[in-house]
Amino acid sequence: MENAVPLNDYITSIPVYSLPRILKISSGVYLQSSIYDIAGSECCLSTGDLLKVVGKELLSVCIVDIQTGKKQHLQKDFKGVFQVSVDNCVYDTFGDLHKKLCCKHHGRTYWFTSETDFTVGENIIKKLLPIQLYSTDRINCCGECYVFEDPDSYYIKIPLPTKGKFYEWENKELYTLEQILQDPGLSKQNFRCTTMGTGTYRLCPEYEIKTIMQ
Template sequence: MDSVSLQDFVCALDPASLPRVLRVCSGVYFQGSIYEISGNECCLSTGDLIKVTQVCLQRVVCENPGTGQTIEIAPTFRGHFRPLTGPQSYGTLNELLSAATQHSKKLPICFMSTHRITTEARVVPEDQPLLLEAVEIHHGANYARCVLDTEAQQFVLHLPLSQKGPFWEWEPGAPRPLLQALQDSALKDLLFTCPTLPWHSLILRPQYEVQAIMHIFSSLRTAAMPPAPQTQDEDTATECQEQLRYIQQGFCPQEGPQGH
């Protein structure tokens, strides 16, 4: 099994699979690797075992990729998120279509405008999802045939390819609640948009608290070893040796902790 970073492991973790045993493969650890456990200082080292018993999402930091500004939201945040397919917006519909062609994408394309669009038929609010179905010729000019889907009905709009945005392309499908957006590994490198937050694109940075058990025995470096009966030490060492044999079967010498 390939090793992964602790952040990636936690984000993709199914809580129903806990507890999970990890082995530290390599990496740089918080505050010089020094931790306090039951009043004793210890440090994480390559090869150490930790048994993850619980993972709790504490908060999510939303970052504006353009300015670096951040805001925090709670895990109970009720807004919904749409994943954006690219790291940038497009100035016109023609630029949006050209980028799709360069990446061999086929119509239809899901997109939105960060500004209100006014047509003879109706007004499209900002951040309203649109579906670009085809390019048609009207009065000798190219127009994008777009579908506006409201709760009541669908409307067909013909927008000139010179229509100005900015426009963002987004992944098709229903918007996702916060926890689903965080747990889908296919979305981990994408930007998101959420109509209830102040920015048109944002990065989600979850912050977790990981509760874990470290078995302290002779090969673990500690500043102070707690006194314990000999039989308890032997039981702990035996348990760790059994876990070690199990984990080494899938060892891969790459950076990050490894879970089983």
């Protein structure tokens, strides 16, 4: 089914304040008739079932080294800090970059630039200037941005179809584990964490959800 994603990935991608949500199981596990209560709070979900998600609770967090695949469990009160690791991919439109860096259900601020000059209306934005996206105008399909051109900065709306050679601009902002898990757009990124080592890491949270079966 189009747009179907693993349940845990979907739950990770939505903020708590957006609940409740109605989900349809596009491919489930079927165990002889409609028996849902298995081993206490666990349940069997059959293809086509509807469920209303009314809450989610973090059970555990794994950190995975991108290079080696090694997994380690983190305490939920882990005190280390994380820095976003940019992937250095170049995108032909601002929209392609935005799709990569933002979650469907929740946006985040980020920094980016372009290898080439690009045009927005009557404005020509010079190459390699740092640009900060701070909000997305979904109605008009554009990003609300600040362009930083020493010694000044200015506000501009950049349409998602704008063509250029866009890539994420690395910044030094640090995030706690709690901040990352509360921001679905941020949680899909890769990170560096000196507390854990010199590698690039991905966070893999596991949630328990509270649901009402339909």
